[in-house]
Amino acid sequence: MAECYIRVAEDENEEPMEIPSEDDGTVLLSTVAAQFPGACGLRYRNPASQCMRGVRLVEGVLHAPDADWGSMVYVVNYPKGNATLHPAVDNKRKMDEMDAASAVKIKRGIQKTSDLIVLGLPWKTSEQDLKDYFSTFGEVIMVQVKRDAKTGNSKGFGFVRFTDYETQSKVMSQRHMIDGRWCDCKLPNSKAGPDEPMRSRKVFVGRCTEDLSADDLRQFFMQYGEVTDVFIPKPFRAFAFVTFADEQVAQSLCGEDLIIKGTSVHISNAEPKHSNIHHLFSNFPGRSPSLAAMFERAQYQYPSSHV
DNA sequence: GTTGAGCGTT
Numbered sequence: 001m002a003e004c005y006i007r008v009a010e011d012e013n014e015e016p017m018e019i020p021s022e023d024d025g026t027v028l029l030s031t032v033a034a035q036f037p038g039a040c041g042l043r044y045r046n047p048a049s050q051c052m053r054g055v056r057l058v059e060g061v062l063h064a065p066d067a068d069w070g071s072m073v074y075v076v077n078y079p080k081g082n083a084t085l086h087p088a089v090d091n092k093r094k095m096d097e098m099d100a101a102s103a104v105k106i107k108r109g110i111q112k113t114s115d116l117i118v119l120g121l122p123w124k125t126s127e128q129d130l131k132d133y134f135s136t137f138g139e140v141i142m143v144q145v146k147r148d149a150k151t152g153n154s155k156g157f158g159f160v161r162f163t164d165y166e167t168q169s170k171v172m173s174q175r176h177m178i179d180g181r182w183c184d185c186k187l188p189n190s191k192a193g194p195d196e197p198m199r200s201r202k203v204f205v206g207r208c209t210e211d212l213s214a215d216d217l218r219q220f221f222m223q224y225g226e227v228t229d230v231f232i233p234k235p236f237r238a239f240a241f242v243t244f245a246d247e248q249v250a251q252s253l254c255g256e257d258l259i260i261k262g263t264s265v266h267i268s269n270a271e272p273k274h275s276n277i278h279h280l281f282s283n284f285p286g287r288s289p290s291l292a293a294m295f296e297r298a299q300y301q302y303p304s305s306h307v
Numbered sequence: 308g309t310t311g312a313g314c315g316t317t
Contacts, residue, residue, distance in 0.1 A: 117314055146315065156311065181311090189314050206317055239317045264315080 006069040008032060008042065008076060016073045027062040027069075030219060032076065038226035038245070041077035059261075060219030079225050079249075113168050115257045115264050118158045118176075120183040121145065125154065133178055134160050138167030142259050160185065161257070161264060190266070201228075201247045202270035203254060205240040208232070209263045217242055220260045225249035241270055 003023050007016035017035055021027045033039045042055040042062055055074065056063040118130065130143040142161040145154050162168045176183045205217065214230040217240055221227050226245035233239070244250045253267045 115315080119313065120311070123310085144315075149316075155313090157313070157315090159315065186314090204317070207315060208317095233317095237317070266315080266317095268317090 004069060007071065007073045008035070009073050010036065010076050012045065012073060012075055021069065025064055025068065027064075029057060029060045029062055029222070030215070032062070033222055033226075036076045038078055038222070039076045040079050040223045042074040043077055044072055044074045047072070079223060112256065113162050113165050115142070115159045115161045115188060116168065116172065116185040117188040118160055118178075118183055118185050119156075120181055121154060121156050121158055122179040122181045123154045123156060125158075125179045127158070129179060130158055130160060133176070134162070134171065137162070137171050139163040142262065142264050144264070159188070159264065161259065200270055201245070201250045202241055202243040203250050204268045204270045205242055206238070206266040206268065207263070208238050208240050208265055210236045212240070212260060212263060212265075214240075216261060220258075224253060 002025060004021050004025070005018040006021060006027060008019050009016040019027065019031055019035060027042075029039065029041070032042065041057050043052050044055065044065065045051070046053045052075075053065065054077075055065060121130075125145065127143045127145050130145065131140055134140045134143065139162065140160060141163050143158065144160075145158040147154050160171070162171065171185050172187070176185065208217075212232075214232050217230045217232070218227050221230075221242050221244070224244070226249075227242060228245050229241070229243035231241040231243075242250075254269050256267045257264050258267060259265075
């Protein structure tokens with residue numbers, strides 16, 4: 001299969017647009033999203049069954065249903081919670097703002113799992129060992145062994161994340177004999193005390209690894225809604241900012257641990273908790289409001305912690 | 308090459 005154009009439309013009855021494939025015949029979701037902002041996938045009507053079928057999507061890459069894409073029209077999928085954001089959607093089914101936020105959460109599961117810290121690991125225990133052990137409880141979607149960056153030695157603790165909340169509960173309820181030592185699995189302190197987030201369209205993405213590119217982040221986060229900006233500080237600082245078109249989408253993600261290319265990242269609000277901006281300008285009476293406001297806008301784009 | 312309560316390179 002070689003490079004071609006596939007026909008894509010927002011609706012089966014709409015005028016389709018031709019979108020280019022890659023050299024290997026796949027189509028990038030980002031290519032679709034370039035023409036249909038906020039798109040999260042494609043579907044098509046199966047000629048045999050007359051049912052709609054989803055197009056396979058792996059890591060931002062759409063795969064042709066058969067040997068090639070053929071001449072049929074593919075229909076753009078939008079995130080459910082984000083549906084009202086798109087002008088093509090009729091106003092009759094318009095949800096109010098609260099519904100839009102909760103729809104995202106419901107779609108993603110009411111019983112959210114979170115990373116568990118695994119304390120007391122033997123120095124020799126590897127990530128494979130952890131995965132083998134915890135897989136006996138249920139499906140594992142992430143394991144980490146924290147190591148010294150220089151020596152590569154284990155620090156004796158790690159993290160695990162399960163698909164199902166029941167598995168997580170079971171694992172937390174008991175001690176674990178791993179490679180000859182008793183270990184405990186707990187909710188990490190880092191996610192204790194979730195504070196009231198500021199309302200913002202921008203989220204802070206913590207615990208990024210260096211192999212996560214801006215494009216990786218964009219590809220990943222666009223499943224939740226239209227991404228308008230991705231910022232990764234250079235040199236590497238282990239965090240990033242992602243801005244969504246809609247505040248509801250951003251807020252619905254705050255406080256969550258998400259797994260991108262095997263890396264568990266933490267989402268929180270982009271706004272610093274204790275802004276000292278107004279203190280900085282408080283010595284300039286009269287002018288301070290506008291100066292502070294100007295600085296705040298600049299700060300918002302390029303937080304001081306980046307330089 | 309060591310260690311054994313903790314907390315993931317904001």
